[in-house]
Amino acid sequence: MHIKPFQEFAKDKIGVAGLVLILFLFTTAILAPVIAPHDPWDYSASAFQPPSREHLLGTNDIGYDIFSELLWALRTSILFGIAVATITCTIGIVLGVSAALIGGMYDMIVMRLADALLAIPTIMVLILIAAYFKPSTTVLIIALSLVLWQTIARGMRAQTLSLKTKLYVKAAKNTGAPTSYIMYKHIMPELFPLYAMGFVTKARIAVFMEAGLSFLGIFDPTTKSLGIMMSYAMRYLDPCFGVWFNWLLPPVVALSLLIISLGLISYAIEEIFDPRLRRNNVTPI
Amino acid sequence: MRNRTMKMVVAYLLTIFILLFLNFLLPRLLPGDAILAMYSGHETLMTEEMYAELVRMHGLDLPLHEQFFIYLTELAHGDLGYSYICHASTADLIMGALPWTLLLVGTSFILSAVAGIVLGVESSWRRGGRFDKTLLTFMLLLDGIPSLAIGITSLTVFCLYFGWFPSTGAMTPYSGAEGIEYIKDVLWHLVLPLATLTLSMIPGDYLLIRNSMLLTIREPYVLTARAKGIKNRRIKYLHAARNAILPFATRIGIRIAYLITGALFIETIFAYPGLGLLTYHAISNRDLPLMQGILTVSVILVLLINIVVDLMYKKIDPRVGYAY
Numbered sequence: 001m002h003i004k005p006f007q008e009f010a011k012d013k014i015g016v017a018g019l020v021l022i023l024f025l026f027t028t029a030i031l032a033p034v035i036a037p038h039d040p041w042d043y044s045a046s047a048f049q050p051p052s053r054e055h056l057l058g059t060n061d062i063g064y065d066i067f068s069e070l071l072w073a074l075r076t077s078i079l080f081g082i083a084v085a086t087i088t089c090t091i092g093i094v095l096g097v098s099a100a101l102i103g104g105m106y107d108m109i110v111m112r113l114a115d116a117l118l119a120i121p122t123i124m125v126l127i128l129i130a131a132y133f134k135p136s137t138t139v140l141i142i143a144l145s146l147v148l149w150q151t152i153a154r155g156m157r158a159q160t161l162s163l164k165t166k167l168y169v170k171a172a173k174n175t176g177a178p179t180s181y182i183m184y185k186h187i188m189p190e191l192f193p194l195y196a197m198g199f200v201t202k203a204r205i206a207v208f209m210e211a212g213l214s215f216l217g218i219f220d221p222t223t224k225s226l227g228i229m230m231s232y233a234m235r236y237l238d239p240c241f242g243v244w245f246n247w248l249l250p251p252v253v254a255l256s257l258l259i260i261s262l263g264l265i266s267y268a269i270e271e272i273f274d275p276r277l278r279r280n281n282v283t284p285i
Numbered sequence: 286m287r288n289r290t291m292k293m294v295v296a297y298l299l300t301i302f303i304l305l306f307l308n309f310l311l312p313r314l315l316p317g318d319a320i321l322a323m324y325s326g327h328e329t330l331m332t333e334e335m336y337a338e339l340v341r342m343h344g345l346d347l348p349l350h351e352q353f354f355i356y357l358t359e360l361a362h363g364d365l366g367y368s369y370i371c372h373a374s375t376a377d378l379i380m381g382a383l384p385w386t387l388l389l390v391g392t393s394f395i396l397s398a399v400a401g402i403v404l405g406v407e408s409s410w411r412r413g414g415r416f417d418k419t420l421l422t423f424m425l426l427l428d429g430i431p432s433l434a435i436g437i438t439s440l441t442v443f444c445l446y447f448g449w450f451p452s453t454g455a456m457t458p459y460s461g462a463e464g465i466e467y468i469k470d471v472l473w474h475l476v477l478p479l480a481t482l483t484l485s486m487i488p489g490d491y492l493l494i495r496n497s498m499l500l501t502i503r504e505p506y507v508l509t510a511r512a513k514g515i516k517n518r519r520i521k522y523l524h525a526a527r528n529a530i531l532p533f534a535t536r537i538g539i540r541i542a543y544l545i546t547g548a549l550f551i552e553t554i555f556a557y558p559g560l561g562l563l564t565y566h567a568i569s570n571r572d573l574p575l576m577q578g579i580l581t582v583s584v585i586l587v588l589l590i591n592i593v594v595d596l597m598y599k600k601i602d603p604r605v606g607y608a609y
Contacts, residue, residue: 014425108295115296116303118539119587123546124580127568128307131576208431212550215433216568230437234554237445244441252434260429267425267492 008272015268021261025254029075038065040072040224051246058246060232070250072224077207077258080141084206085199087145092152092198097187099153100160101179111157114150122147123209130218137223144209152198159194163187193273197266204262211255226251293595297588304584308577309356313349320345365578370570375578378563383582385455386552386559389475390544393482400483401490402533406526408491409498410517421495428488432547436481436554443477450477453556478555482547486540490533498529534601538591545583 009015028035037056038044042064049059057066095114099107122144129143163169163186172182213219214227221228233248320339331339340346344355359366365375404424408417444452451457456470501507502525510520545560552561560579567575 014422112292112295112299115292116299119296119300119542119584119591120303121542121545121580121583121587123549124564124576124583125307127564128311128576128580131568131571131573132311208433211431212433212546215550216553216565218568227433230433234437237441244445248437248441252437256430256434259431260426263429264425270496 009268012268012272014264015272018261018264018268021257022265025074025258025261026078028071029078032071032075036065036068036071038068040064040068041222044068057250058243060243060247066229066247066250069224069229070226070254073226073229073251074254074258076137076223076225077210077255080137080210081203081207081258081262083141084144084148084209085203087141088148088202088206089152089195089199091145091149093156093191093195095149096153096156097160097183097191100157100164107157110153114153117147117150120147123212126209126213127216127218130213135218135220137220140210140213140219144206148202148205152194152202155194155198156191159191160187163190193269197269197273200262200266200269204259204266207255207258207262211251226255293592297592300584300588304581308581309353312573313352360581365581366574368567368572368575368578370567370572371575375575378575379560379578379582382558382560382563385557386545386548386561389478389482389552389557389559390541390548392475393479393486393548394541394544396479397483397486397490398533400487402494402526402530404487405491405494406498406521406529409495409502409529410521412499420491424488424491427484428492430485432481432485433550433554435484436478436551439477439481440554450474455558474557478551478557481551481555482544485547486544489540489543493533493536494526494529497532498525501525501529504528531602534594534598537594538587541590542587545587 009019037054043062044055044059044065046059049055051058055065055067057070060066060069095110099110125147126140126143130140133139169182169186172186177185210219210225211227211230214223214225215231216227217231219225219228229251230248233243233251236243237248320336320343344352347355363376365379367373368375368378371378404420408420411417440452443450451474455474456467457474504525507520507525510524515524548559549561549564551557552559553565556562560583563575564579566572567579
């Protein structure tokens with residue numbers, strides 16, 4: 001590879017901004033048990049307290065501390081994003097690369113399955129699955145991963161197919177290198193950009209889906225989630241409660257920041273690995 | 286070309302198979318009793334004979350393949366099942382909601398596509414300039430704000446704080462308005478959901494077109510057009526953009542699926558009486574037949590759009606016909 005990805009990334013302002021933002025959110029989420037001033041599953045003051053020194057964002061309708069809830073909800077979102085992205089990318093890589101290497105009937109089945117998944121509104125399937133099974137976080141993570149792998153598999157397959165014909169891969173093969181060595185040494189490193197890109201994109205979709213599905217009321221209501229917070233706060237949206245500023249806005253902002261940071265990173269990665277899009281490439285016009 | 290058609294057909298068949306699996310097989314594979322689920326709350330009143338009669342009435346005593354055949358026949362007749370929560374035919378409920386979703390999604394698709402294409406083309410043409418940089422940053426930020434957040438914020442600000450727009454429904458109930466007044470009323474209710482959905486779609490379209498344009502304007506034929514002294518606007522839209530929108534055209538089917546997802550949240554937020562709100566009610570009441578019906582209709586909708594796009598694609602990009 002002729003690109004030094006990390007140095008390129010450090011030069012990219014948009015990417016660095018996204019990275020700083022995500023690291024900040026990540027640290028906050030990891031440290032949630034330490035930072036959170038109250039137990040988010042327990043009554044800590046009377047309901048609808050306005051923000052104060054004791055309760056930074058006030059309390060909700062049953063007297064839970066909103067700031068603590070927010071921290072734990074952020075944790076759920078990030079955990080969900082990482083888990084779904086990891087599983088999805090693993091499925092995508094295994095199916096995509098194996099389809100390219102094995103070919104034939106297997107290749108055809110995998111790819112047509114990917115096409116079919118592309119045409120189905122993912123969320124409807126998830127809603128149906130969640131309605132049948134008990135909607136625990138693990139079940140939803142797996143269900144979401146099962147319907148999101150298709151774009152990754154397609155990308156991996158296309159890239160592996162083109163790598164298979166490269167001279168250095170053939171040379172390695174001719175010198176007697178085993179397939180596993182070629183995979184590990186020559187094919188996997190070349191797939192890294194796709195992997196990085198796919199991971200960030202899927203994490204982004206997963207975070208959004210988690211918030212959206214819990215907003216619709218699919219999640220276990222005792223989980224702390226940005227979507228659940230929003231949907232409860234929406235019930236008290238009437239101006240006379242005046243809770244939208246300290247209850248509704250924080251999860252909305254947190255979710256937006258999380259998704260924005262992932263979006264910025266994925267944009268930067270795309271620009272680094274697609275040299276045709278790079279800025280130092282002067283266009284004729 | 287035959288190869289391409291084959292691939293299409295196989296993919297569609299698989300889609301339908303997944304759909305049938307979810308709707309027909311999954312409920313039968315899971316533990317639990319369908320009759321008890323349907324009449325939950327009345328189990329104590331049910332006698333042995335009544336239970337047996339209900340099993341017979343619903344055809345649950347038939348072998349699985351006969352049940353499947355009946356399911357397919359009913360589906361072909363447009364019967365999507367019966368909602369035991371709403372006490373109405375699922376097909377009727379869906380048909381009542383579908384027009385509103387189509388109005389919302391269709392209008393939003395056109396608006397966001399036009400805005401995305403125009404902004405993307407102009408932005409790429411002025412690459413690195415102030416206009417491009419500002420717009421790109423703005424779009425990247427907007428792309429990050431989920432439709433959920435845009436919807437909730439605009440609902441709070443424009444409906445509750447300023448009171449400029451209605452916060453629920455697709456028209457004023459019992460207003461008795463007709464003609465122009467009726468259309469005005471519907472449009473007034475449409476403004477916020479439409480704006481939210483469109484705003485959430487524009488960045489994706491914009492970024493796609495901008496990147497594709499950046500590659501297209503480096504093609505030699507664009508340079509030739511410039512050398513011939515053709516006006517910039519003509520080159521931009523008739524020479525470059527025509528080719529740059531190809532990746533956009535390929536993704537129309539996927540975008541429609543996204544739009545339906547987006548509509549789900551936005552209709553819920555604004556209580557807009559489309560498929561999304563119907564789904565929300567189905568979830569909160571655990572109305573399984575209704576959920577299955579909505580899934581069936583939305584999959585068929587997306588498949589139909591995909592077929593149309595596939596058929597049109599040869600017209601848009603004649604190279605496809607030769608390549609296979």
